[in-house]
Amino acid sequence: xxxxIVLALVVGCDASQPLxxxxxxxxxxSEINNPASLPFLSAGTLTDFAVAFIGASDxxxxxxxxxxxxxxxxxxxxxxxxxxxxxxxxxxRVAVAANANLAAVYQNLGQTHNDALRAVSAYTKFxxxxxxxxxxxxxxxxxxxxxxxxxxxxxxxxTIDVATGNVTNNPFLTTTxxxxxxxxxxxxxxQVAASDKAATQQRVASVTGLAQVGAAxxxxxxxxxxxxxxxxxxxxxxxxxxxxxxxxxxRQNNGIWFYTISFxxxxxxxxxxxxxxxxxxxxxxRVPWSAxxxxxGSNGGGPFIIQEKYQSSSTPVTLGDYTEAQLIVAEGDLFAxxxxxxxxxxxxxxxxxxxxxxxxxxxxxxxAAPRKAQMQQILSERAFWMYVTGHRLGDWRRMLRSPYNxxxxxxxxxxxxxxxxxxxxxxxxxxxxxxxxxxxxxxxDPTIP
Numbered sequence: 001x002x003x004x005i006v007l008a009l010v011v012g013c014d015a016s017q018p019l020x021x022x023x024x025x026x027x028x029x030s031e032i033n034n035p036a037s038l039p040f041l042s043a044g045t046l047t048d049f050a051v052a053f054i055g056a057s058d059x060x061x062x063x064x065x066x067x068x069x070x071x072x073x074x075x076x077x078x079x080x081x082x083x084x085x086x087x088x089x090x091x092x093r094v095a096v097a098a099n100a101n102l103a104a105v106y107q108n109l110g111q112t113h114n115d116a117l118r119a120v121s122a123y124t125k126f127x128x129x130x131x132x133x134x135x136x137x138x139x140x141x142x143x144x145x146x147x148x149x150x151x152x153x154x155x156x157x158x159t160i161d162v163a164t165g166n167v168t169n170n171p172f173l174t175t176t177x178x179x180x181x182x183x184x185x186x187x188x189x190x191q192v193a194a195s196d197k198a199a200t201q202q203r204v205a206s207v208t209g210l211a212q213v214g215a216a217x218x219x220x221x222x223x224x225x226x227x228x229x230x231x232x233x234x235x236x237x238x239x240x241x242x243x244x245x246x247x248x249x250x251r252q253n254n255g256i257w258f259y260t261i262s263f264x265x266x267x268x269x270x271x272x273x274x275x276x277x278x279x280x281x282x283x284x285x286r287v288p289w290s291a292x293x294x295x296x297g298s299n300g301g302g303p304f305i306i307q308e309k310y311q312s313s314s315t316p317v318t319l320g321d322y323t324e325a326q327l328i329v330a331e332g333d334l335f336a337x338x339x340x341x342x343x344x345x346x347x348x349x350x351x352x353x354x355x356x357x358x359x360x361x362x363x364x365x366x367x368a369a370p371r372k373a374q375m376q377q378i379l380s381e382r383a384f385w386m387y388v389t390g391h392r393l394g395d396w397r398r399m400l401r402s403p404y405n406x407x408x409x410x411x412x413x414x415x416x417x418x419x420x421x422x423x424x425x426x427x428x429x430x431x432x433x434x435x436x437x438x439x440x441x442x443x444x445d446p447t448i449p
Contacts, residue, residue: 035126038119042132045115047252049139050243052108053146053390054317055255057262066255067105067146068317068390069266074429075392076276076418077383081297081304082265093273093417094424095446103432106151109143114160116140134193135207141185141214142319148178149221149394151429154444169438172431179218186211186218209239213320216328221394223402229332235325242316253313256388260307264297268305273418277383280305285355286384309387323349323385331378335403339367339374346381371408375399376415397428400449 050056055066065087072078073090080091086101095102116136123133147155153175159168173181189211193204212235219228245254259265268289270280279287288308296302310317326345333341343365350357363381366374379395386392398404399411413419417427430446 033122038122038127038132041115041119041122042136045112045119045136045139046243048108048112048115049143050245051251051255052105052112052143053243053319054245055258056251057253057255057258057313058250063258064108064251064255065101065105065259067109067150068388069256069259070102070105070429071150071390071393072269072388073266075396076269076272077279077388077392078260078266079269079272080265081267081299081301082259082263083299084265087265092422092424093426095426095429097430097433097443099429099432102429106147106429106432109147110158113140113143113157114162116143117159118162129192129195129197131193131196131199131203131207134189134191134196134211137185137189137192138207138211138214141182141189141211141218144178144182144185145214145218145221145394146390148175148182149390149397151431152427152444152446153448154442155431156438156440158438169440172440172442172444176222179222182218183215186215190215205236205239206241209235210241210320213239213241213325216325217320217394220328220331221398223398223404225332225335225403229329229335232325232328232332235322237322239325240321241319243319244316245314247313254310254315254317256307256310256317257313257315261311262313264295264304264306266307267297267302268307270305273421273423275414275416275418277380279384279387282361283358284361284384285357286353287387307388318386318389324382324391327378327382327385330381331375334371334374334378342374342378343367346378349381349385372410372415375404375409375411379416393428397449400427 051064051066053066054068055064057063069078070090073080073087074093074095080087082088084101086099089096089099090102116139119136120133120140123130123136127133154172155178156172157170159170160166161168190208193207193211196204212231216228216232216235219225219231245257246252260267268280268287269276271278280289290306290308291303292306295304295306297304326349330342330345333339333345343363346363350363363377366377379399382395383392396416399409399416400413403409404411413427426446427449428446431441431444
């Protein structure tokens with residue numbers, strides 16, 4: 001298959017071994033070199049992205065946790081109450097390169113990445129000015145961001161030619177390089193979406209909005225707060241891009257639902273490890289839950305608290321929306337010294353949500369408080385609004401990088417990460433050790449944010 005080289009850093013995402021293409025019966029190599037293959041390629045990419053992002057419940061493949069749930073266990077969103085030692089370890093913030101569950105999620109992200117490359121190549125050849133091509137750029141960019149936010153700096157990105165099975169190993173990318181690559185692809189997505197004169201306005205707005213929010217997210221991760229706020233300010237009210245699930249097959253099920261409702265593994269976290277947020281005891285309407293009397297996890301631990309944000313196997317999960325964009329604008333206001341503007345945004349989001357917030361949950365006016373306390377207030381709002389959507393670990397990590405780790409914020413590890421006891425010093429996931437090592441492999445340091 002002829003491969004399009006989009007830019008120097010756009011490469012596939014398997015850590016150490018060839019990826020197995022999962023959809024040859026849908027679009028085999030002999031069939032993808034024609035315009036008729038385009039909808040199959042994009043559908044395959046979106047389907048695999050759903051598995052990598054929110055997981056699934058196909059037990060023949062040992063189910064799929066999805067990066068949203070794995071990040072939630074590692075942080076304070078979920079408490080793990082199942083019998084898998086690999087997930088138990090993450091619950092204690094112990095992440096090692098030999099963790100098979102982490103490796104599986106990593107490979108699912110890599111599968112999607114190669115899917116997206118195939119789709120972008122085909123669309124560039126047969127339908128370059130289409131919003132569908134733009135969407136593939138945006139999805140690929142989110143793969144880079146999710147890896148950059150959850151794994152340590154120095155990740156291998158390899159490509160596979162599905163026509164020949166040949167694998168090309170590429171240099172490892174730093175966190176900054178991954179985020180820069182995402183920004184380049186998101187800019188490409190916006191340009192391509194704008195060039196599609198045949199697509200509906202709604203369709204163009206959906207992909208453009210995703211690219212705009214994604215760019216703001218990547219810039220925030222890079223510490224470019226003012227630029228992030230500018231990008232986020234362009235997102236239109238009411239925008240939401242969701243990843244859909246289905247009850248049709250186990251592989252299409254919402255994996256968050258599976259591990260929390262269908263199977264009692266991941267319980268709602270509550271002041272986890274002494275530094276986590278009160279996701280359960282705060283009774284915040286953005287994190288609905290139930291606690292049937294006597295319910296325990298699959299390992300007998302508990303009490304088990306059932307999240308009810310994702311109530312069914314077909315509940316969609318938001319990848320990016322107007323709320324996230326506005327919270328980034330609020331963060332930009334705070335950095336510009338306009339806490340009043342940030343507080344107004346946070347209160348407006350609450351007032352316009354249709355949710356009922358108890359009087360005791362009204363946001364405090366921290367105008368007289370230190371900037372660090374004001375930043376922690378925004379972080380808390382982000383955590384509750386974007387509960388189990390793959391944001392929390394990225395937020396923790398960036399607080400320990402510039403500009404947050406210096407005055408007037410001066411965040412330190414203990415402000416965001418649990419400390420003491422049996423907890424490790426790991427701050428993110430290490431590069432997995434797979435069976436066919438990439439010759440470029442070099443272990444990264446998961447204690448550096």
